[in-house]
Amino acid sequence: MIHSPYIRKPASVQSVMLAVLLALLPGVTAYVMQVAAVVVVNLLIATVTALVAEALILTLRKRPIAPALSDLSAVVTAWLVVLCFPPILPWWVTVLGVLIAIVAVKHLYGGLGQNPFNPAMVAYCAMIVAFPSLMSQWPPAGQIDFQTQLDLVLGGARQLDAITGATALDAMRTGLRTSGASVESVLQQSGTFGAVGGRGWEWLALGYLAGGLFMLARRIITWHMPVAFIATLAVVSGIFWLAEPAHFAPPLFHLASGGAMLAAFFIVTDPVSGATTPRGKLIFAAGIAVIAYLIRVFGAFPEGIAFAVLLMNLCVPLIDMKTQPAVFGHRGSRP
Amino acid sequence: MIARLFSFHGGIKPDSHKNESSSLPIAAAPLPPRLTIPLRQSVRSVARCLVAPGQRVLKGERIGAGEGPLGTDVHASTSGTVVGLAPCAMAHASGLNTLAVIIEPDGKDEWIERRAFDHHAVPREAALRYLSTCGIVGMGGAGFPTHIKLGNGRGIETLIINGAECEPWITCDDRLMRERAAEILSGAAILHELIGARRTLVGIEDNKPEAIRAMREAATGFPGLVDIVAIPTRYPAGGEKQLIRVLTGIEIAHGKLGTEFGVQCFNVGTAQAVHRAIHHGEPLVSRVVTLTGNVRHPGNYEVLVGTPVETLLALAAPKPDTDRYLMGGPMMGITIADLSVPIGKTSNCIIAASPALFPPPPPELPCIRCGACARACPADLQPFELYWFSRAKNVGKAQEYHLFDCIECGSCAFVCPSHIPLVDYFRFSKSEIWARERELKTSDQARERFEFRNYRQEREKEEKAAKLAAKAAETRAKLTGSAAPTDAATGDDPKKALIAAALARAKQQAAAIEPRNTDTPHAGVPGASPGIASRREQPDLHDSDATS
Numbered sequence: 060m061i062h063s064p065y066i067r068k069p070a071s072v073q074s075v076m077l078a079v080l081l082a083l084l085p086g087v088t089a090y091v092m093q094v095a096a097v098v099v100v101n102l103l104i105a106t107v108t109a110l111v112a113e114a115l116i117l118t119l120r121k122r123p124i125a126p127a128l129s130d131l132s133a134v135v136t137a138w139l140v141v142l143c144f145p146p147i148l149p150w151w152v153t154v155l156g157v158l159i160a161i162v163a164v165k166h167l168y169g170g171l172g173q174n175p176f177n178p179a180m181v182a183y184c185a186m187i188v189a190f191p192s193l194m195s196q197w198p199p200a201g202q203i204d205f206q207t208q209l210d211l212v213l214g215g216a217r218q219l220d221a222i223t224g225a226t227a228l229d230a231m232r233t234g235l236r237t238s239g240a241s242v243e244s245v246l247q248q249s250g251t252f253g254a255v256g257g258r259g260w261e262w263l264a265l266g267y268l269a270g271g272l273f274m275l276a277r278r279i280i281t282w283h284m285p286v287a288f289i290a291t292l293a294v295v296s297g298i299f300w301l302a303e304p305a306h307f308a309p310p311l312f313h314l315a316s317g318g319a320m321l322a323a324f325f326i327v328t329d330p331v332s333g334a335t336t337p338r339g340k341l342i343f344a345a346g347i348a349v350i351a352y353l354i355r356v357f358g359a360f361p362e363g364i365a366f367a368v369l370l371m372n373l374c375v376p377l378i379d380m381k382t383q384p385a386v387f388g389h390r391g392s393r394p
Numbered sequence: 395m396i397a398r399l400f401s402f403h404g405g406i407k408p409d410s411h412k413n414e415s416s417s418l419p420i421a422a423a424p425l426p427p428r429l430t431i432p433l434r435q436s437v438r439s440v441a442r443c444l445v446a447p448g449q450r451v452l453k454g455e456r457i458g459a460g461e462g463p464l465g466t467d468v469h470a471s472t473s474g475t476v477v478g479l480a481p482c483a484m485a486h487a488s489g490l491n492t493l494a495v496i497i498e499p500d501g502k503d504e505w506i507e508r509r510a511f512d513h514h515a516v517p518r519e520a521a522l523r524y525l526s527t528c529g530i531v532g533m534g535g536a537g538f539p540t541h542i543k544l545g546n547g548r549g550i551e552t553l554i555i556n557g558a559e560c561e562p563w564i565t566c567d568d569r570l571m572r573e574r575a576a577e578i579l580s581g582a583a584i585l586h587e588l589i590g591a592r593r594t595l596v597g598i599e600d601n602k603p604e605a606i607r608a609m610r611e612a613a614t615g616f617p618g619l620v621d622i623v624a625i626p627t628r629y630p631a632g633g634e635k636q637l638i639r640v641l642t643g644i645e646i647a648h649g650k651l652g653t654e655f656g657v658q659c660f661n662v663g664t665a666q667a668v669h670r671a672i673h674h675g676e677p678l679v680s681r682v683v684t685l686t687g688n689v690r691h692p693g694n695y696e697v698l699v700g701t702p703v704e705t706l707l708a709l710a711a712p713k714p715d716t717d718r719y720l721m722g723g724p725m726m727g728i729t730i731a732d733l734s735v736p737i738g739k740t741s742n743c744i745i746a747a748s749p750a751l752f753p754p755p756p757p758e759l760p761c762i763r764c765g766a767c768a769r770a771c772p773a774d775l776q777p778f779e780l781y782w783f784s785r786a787k788n789v790g791k792a793q794e795y796h797l798f799d800c801i802e803c804g805s806c807a808f809v810c811p812s813h814i815p816l817v818d819y820f821r822f823s824k825s826e827i828w829a830r831e832r833e834l835k836t837s838d839q840a841r842e843r844f845e846f847r848n849y850r851q852e853r854e855k856e857e858k859a860a861k862l863a864a865k866a867a868e869t870r871a872k873l874t875g876s877a878a879p880t881d882a883a884t885g886d887d888p889k890k891a892l893i894a895a896a897l898a899r900a901k902q903q904a905a906a907i908e909p910r911n912t913d914t915p916h917a918g919v920p921g922a923s924p925g926i927a928s929r930r931e932q933p934d935l936h937d938s939d940a941t942s
């Protein structure tokens with residue numbers, strides 16, 4: 060028998076995921092216009108891979124396929140994998156990344172809602188460890204034509220050094236390691252930088268920010284994680300920058316470069332693998348920001364968000380447990 | 395005027411569907427061919443039957459005498475003949491049966507002699523007793539006897555009259571406030587006096603502007619008595635604890651009563667019933683019921699207690715595709731299993747449901763931990779954690795996460811994008827815990843009985859031995875010629891001591907077993923340690939029913 064409540068909000072996992080995909084569109088548009096139009100091809104490859112993989116593994120697990128495919132969660136995962144991978148990867152790296160995310164991270168842990176780790180971030184970490192050189196090829200904005208991008212993705216010749224450049228984070232990092240260099244001089248030397256972050260990539264940051272605000276307005280995410288992540292990244296980088304402006308890049312640079320904005324609204328906020336209590340969300344996102352900054356500046360990789368997310372994923376059960384909100388009436392009366 | 399309102403966490407805004415019936419004035423429902431008046435009118439007690447079949451009764455005549463402190467009297471709701479006593483189904487989720495008096499109305503609707511009751515002329519206790527003989531119980535929720543809620547006349551600072559009516563579809567309180575505002579406030583004045591309140595507040599959701607206007611107008615006739623407060627429309631603002639929170643900022647914890655915090659809450663219908671009882675000498679024999687949903691003629695009716703739902707439904711003309719009926723609102727109401735159930739003092743609304751109006755929920759998907767449920771929960775719970783523990787049958791953990799603070803308002807299930815029937819899981823866990831407790835109690839009793847039998851056997855053995863020894867001593871004494879006069883008494887003493895010891899031990903054991911159904915986890919519940927981790931460890935939980 061059906062019990063109360065007899066009415067439900069017309070919300071569904073599908074509508075939530077659809078909203079996330081919509082929210083990614085401004086960022087994707089900026090990506091296509093500013094950096095590499097080939098990302099559309101990658102998204103297509105990843106989407107097909109994700110759906111096929113999901114269907115296959117559901118068949119293996121003897122589960123109904125249609126509801127899981129139509130909930131669009133696999134598509135969201137696939138898109139996030141693509142958006143945090145370099146755009147001119149050979150197609151099979153993308154496929155591999157998506158397979159890791161869907162098959163290993165999502166389904167081997169029990170399917171939707173069960174994975175303790177962020178699938179896209181596991182895929183990123185696995186691939187950067189397995190294929191470090193491929194995973195560090197980022198195209199300089201607006202310098203490779205679409206045909207070449209397509210050739211690179213679909214298996215054309217690789218002309219690595221001739222066409223790939225460093226990301227802003229990478230350039231800053233290697234630049235600062237040459238003796239005598241300061242943030243100032245590095246910024247002037249290279250054409251990699253735009254106004255505040257990587258040239259062209261700054262627009263992506265704006266696009267993701269716009270999408271994030273849309274999700275906030277639609278109540279798909281709460282403010283806690285983006286605010287805690289952005290604020291912490293700004294504060295930590297601000298402290299270093301204020302202490303030694305010549306050797307540490309300013310906060311705005313950190314926020315506008317690499318995957319900071321994508322992470323703030325789309326990666327850190329993954330509900331399944333993140334903390335869930337209001338205070339827990341703040342701690343979780345702030346922790347990611349701190350670790351990511353430390354890895355970016357002092358670690359072995361130019362970008363540290365993926366590792367930071369996985370490390371904090373490990374802490375989620377503890378964070379959630381220690382931050383349970385006070386239950387109604389257990390706070391003592393406050394007239 | 396109230397300086398500011400407070401707010402409670404969470405809450406939802408479902409479509410109100412009040413327009414269907416809110417413009418329709420209260421009309422008297424015609425006399426049904428038969429009335430079935432349950433002798434259980436306030437949940438916690440059954441009245442003793444005072445009538446026999448064949449007897450003629452008048453409207454308002456006592457047909458049941460309330461028993462115990464929580465009992466209230468039961469009255470005939472119209473004049474007629476008692477034609478039988480029979481068990482009847484109650485409109486209760488449990489589907490409980492209870493004894494009912496069946497009355498065939500004579501059509502005259504002839505009242506007993508009605509006399510106003512001067513509550514100023516008698517001691518307070520007498521006034522409370524009078525309310526209980528008038529059968530006054532809370533008409534908003536559980537039907538708790540009003541005379542009990544009025545307490546001891548001290549310590550209640552704030553009296554709250556609940557006119558929030560936050561459930562969708564229901565408009566009976568709205569109409570009552572629009573049409574009988576003065577009676578409600580007159581009742582509020584009586585309650586105010588009896589409870590010894592310093593101030594009285596009426597909370598009404600701001601989606602009922604006419605009711606607010608009518609009540610404010612009527613309030614001018616009771617200068618300085620009440621503040622009519624418009625509160626934001628947000629389900630479940632009419633929940634007693636939520637309303638108290640909104641109006642006073644006080645949070646009543648689970649298991650605590652408003653009285654402990656100096657507030658008490660009564661429904662507008664109850665206030666009106668108090669007015670009718672005191673100023674008109676009328677016991678509570680009817681109430682306003684909203685008929686709405688998938689019907690041709692929705693409306694609000696003054697319905698005699700005991701009117702079977704099926705006779706009432708004819709007034710509304712349900713449409714042919716109606717597939718079931720709900721009693722109460724769509725958020726917390728129940729499906730009526732048997733349409734012969736009578737309208738009781740707490741039956742506020744009958745909704746005809748159709749698949750179009752209340753579509754069956756889409757299939758349940760796994761929880762994506764989106765937190766929407768936690769954002770909606772007015773009790774600040776983490777419903778998805780409770781869901782996880784309930785699913786894993788880890789009821790101890792569920793209790794630790796405050797399962798018993800859940801008021802089953804349904805907000806969480808309403809918002810869940812995975813369409814998980816969260817409240818059903820919580821009801822299940824609660825019933826599990828109650829069952830275990832009952833089991834524990836029975837096994838405790840069994841053990842006590844067993845232990846007592848052992849003591850008795852032991853005692854009898856020792857008594858025998860003592861008797862034998864006494865006899866032997868007697869014989870010895872006879873033989874030696876010197877009697878031992880104290881021996882007879884000592885045979886008794888060890889016996890008494892043994893019984894006392896046994897009883898003391900049993901008592902101690904009983905005291906050592908702590909009640910499990912409490913708001914806060916007791917010391918026996920293992921600490922909040924690896925609990926949440928367990929959710930990660932059971933990837934295959936969904937195998938069982940996610941496929942359905």
Ligand code: SF4
Nearest residue numbers: 761762764765767810
């Ligand atoms: S709303 Fe539903 S899916 Fe979201 S966390 Fe709660 S139970 Fe899980």
Ligand code: SF4
Nearest residue numbers: 771800801803804806
């Ligand atoms: S039903 Fe219980 S858990 Fe769900 S929102 Fe209401 S109080 Fe919270």
